[in-house]
Amino acid sequence: xxxxxxxxxxxxxxxxxxxxxxxxxxxxxxxxxxxxxxxxxxxxxxxxxxxxxxxxxxxxxxxxxxxxxxxxxxxxxxxxxxxxxxxxxxxxxxxxxxxxxxxxxxxxxxxxxxxxxxxxxxxxxxxxxxxxxxxxxxxxxxxxxxxxxxxxxxxxxxxxxxxxxxxxxxxxxxxxxxxxxxxxxxxxxxxxxxxxxxxxxxxxxxxxxxxxxxxxxxxxxxxxxxxxxxxxxxxxxxxxxxxxxxxxxxxxxxxxxxxxxxxxxxxxxxxxxxxxxxxxxxxxxxxxxxxxxxxxxxxxxxxxxxxxxxxxxxxxxxxxxxxxxxxxxxxxxxxxxxxxxxxxxxxxxxxxxxxxxxxxxxxxxxxxxxxxxxxxxxxxxxxxxxxxxxxxxxxxxxx
Numbered sequence: 527x528x529x530x531x532x533x534x535x536x537x538x539x540x541x542x543x544x545x546x547x548x549x550x551x552x553x554x555x556x557x558x559x560x561x562x563x564x565x566x567x568x569x570x571x572x573x574x575x576x577x578x579x580x581x582x583x584x585x586x587x588x589x590x591x592x593x594x595x596x597x598x599x600x601x602x603x604x605x606x607x608x609x610x611x612x613x614x615x616x617x618x619x620x621x622x623x624x625x626x627x628x629x630x631x632x633x634x635x636x637x638x639x640x641x642x643x644x645x646x647x648x649x650x651x652x653x654x655x656x657x658x659x660x661x662x663x664x665x666x667x668x669x670x671x672x673x674x675x676x677x678x679x680x681x682x683x684x685x686x687x688x689x690x691x692x693x694x695x696x697x698x699x700x701x702x703x704x705x706x707x708x709x710x711x712x713x714x715x716x717x718x719x720x721x722x723x724x725x726x727x728x729x730x731x732x733x734x735x736x737x738x739x740x741x742x743x744x745x746x747x748x749x750x751x752x753x754x755x756x757x758x759x760x761x762x763x764x765x766x767x768x769x770x771x772x773x774x775x776x777x778x779x780x781x782x783x784x785x786x787x788x789x790x791x792x793x794x795x796x797x798x799x800x801x802x803x804x805x806x807x808x809x810x811x812x813x814x815x816x817x818x819x820x821x822x823x824x825x826x827x828x829x830x831x832x833x834x835x836x837x838x839x840x841x842x843x844x845x846x847x848x849x850x851x852x853x854x855x856x857x858x859x860x861x862x863x864x865x866x867x868x869x870x871x872x873x874x875x876x877x878x879x880x881x882x883x884x885x886x887x888x889x890x891x892x893x894x895x896x897x898x899x900x901x902x903x904x905x906x907x908x909x910x911x912x913x914x915x916x917x918x919x920x921x922x923x924x925x
Contacts, residue, residue: 533924536586536600536646543598544644546588552672553924556665557582558656559706560739560871560880562715562834563818565811565841568700570762571721571783572812575819576706577714579739580918583658585665587645589673597625600648610639616695624659627694628666631686632676634693641673654743655872660703663690664921672923680708681723698759710920715822717815721783731825736885737866739915742859742895744851745906746876753875758845762808765801769793782808800846807844811837831866831882838869838879847874851903855879855910858898864891888914 537551557578564574590596595613597606599621606622608614610633613626632639647665649658664687671678678686687704691697705718705725715728767780772793778784782805790809797805814833821829838856842848848856852870856879859868864887871880883891892912900907 532584532648533586536584536648539598539600540586540588540644540646543646544588544590544596546644550588551586552588552669553584553586554665554668554921555582555584555924556661556668556707556921557710557918558654558658558661559703559710560656560741561702561706562830562867562869562880562882563811563815563837564702564718565807565837565869566758566762566845566847566873567783567808567811567815568702568718568720569698569759570700570766570781570808572808573717573719573721573815574700574702575815576702576710576716576718577739577917578706578710578712578716578920579656579741579915581650581656581913581915582918583647583649583661583665585645585647585669587643587669587673590642590644592642593640594642595625595629596642596644597622598646600646601650610642623695624662624690625666627690628663628670628686630694631689632667632670634689635682635686637671637674637676637678639670639674643669643673645669654741655870655874655877656741657703657707657872659691660687661707661921663687664704664707668921668923684708684723696756698756706920708920710918712917712919714917715819717819726819728819728823731823734825734827737827737882738885738888739917740859740865740868740881740883740888740892740895740912741871741878741915742855742881742892742899742912743878743910744849744855744876744899745903745909746849746851747909753873754847755873755875758804758847761801761804765797765805765808768796768801769805772796803844803846807840810840810844814840827866827882831868834867834869834882835860841870841874845874849875851906852877852879854902855895855899858895858902862891862895864888883914 602621613629684704717726773789864884866882868881896912
């Protein structure tokens with residue numbers, strides 16, 4: 527959560543570590559995001575939904591006297607230090623990878639970086655399924671752009687942040703995380719067309735009951751790059767290739783978002799297992815996104831929540847991505863009476879689950895869910911917090 531005390535703490539730490547004047551310090555707050563509907567279809571150019579939440583990454587920074595980047599973290603040990611001309615390659619387990627990737631993404635896009643920077647970054651819940659890695663990348667991009675006087679549009683920053691993970695780190699992701707983090711507005715559902723990059727902000731209807739967001743952490747900690755995430759992306763592409771070949775449209779990129787629903791219905795019988803399940807998930811999830819946008823606009827949280835729960839069930843049954851503790855956690859949340867709907871937050875291979883919950887019952891629901899999960903997964907209970915959050919605006923500079 528972005529508070530005055532946390533901002534001052536970071537400023538003080540930056541001044542103490544690097545001897546910069548308080549007048550030179552700038553800060554950016556980059557929220558994490560949830561994805562109520564649209565699981566695993568952004569990388570196939572499907573439409574997805576997102577909301578920014580009131581938790582995220584805080585980054586205090588200032589210009590450096592040299593062409594170096596020097597960074598410290600409130601969450602990880604050591605200092606990251608490299609030159610703008612030679613940021614280096616990605617290193618396994620190195621928390622500085624996203625800063626190096628940001629420099630590479632900007633320079634490869636033709637932006638001249640002449641000014642180095644120093645900075646202190648802070649943010650909880652690394653690798654929790656909330657787009658935290660994308661949030662870190664956005665923070666570094668915005669800081670580098672500011673100290674170098676660069677004018678970069680939001681659309682380009684979405685592409686640049688995706689380039690950090692795809693080009694520098696090898697994760698075959700879509701634009702969900704970056705778009706949700708940069709485009710979202712408080713109490714709105716962000717509907718993102720991953721094929722065109724366009725988006726729509728759908729306000730919470732006046733008739734909508736008061737609601738909060740519950741984040742329930744599984745205690746699992748594992749990077750997406752070491753999971754089956756990329757394999758699932760490849761399976762979706764293989765399914766698309768078979769259908770597009772059958773439809774005589776091999777000039778199209780092999781992505782399920784390029785397949786027409788009529789073509790899927792006509793040729794889905796040609797898909798072998800497990801490609802048939804991946805394609806079924808894509809098209810059923812795309813339909814849930816469409817229905818969810820209508821339900822949100824009407825203020826029908828009951829229907830919206832049911833669609834969230836169905837999304838989670840499809841992720842487990844058809845996309846086959848749920849680790850057993852996450853499946854347990856999701857089932858517990860769905861069974862809680864105050865919860866409208868719940869699903870994995872993120873890819874489902876580790877991290878947390880997300881639910882929309884009646885605001886007046888949020889605290890009691892959090893206590894109930896945590897106790898039930900501790901009973902099922904006692905070895906993970908120590909790291910399995912349940913947190914009440916609210917929606918928030920997207921990434922922003924802090925004066």
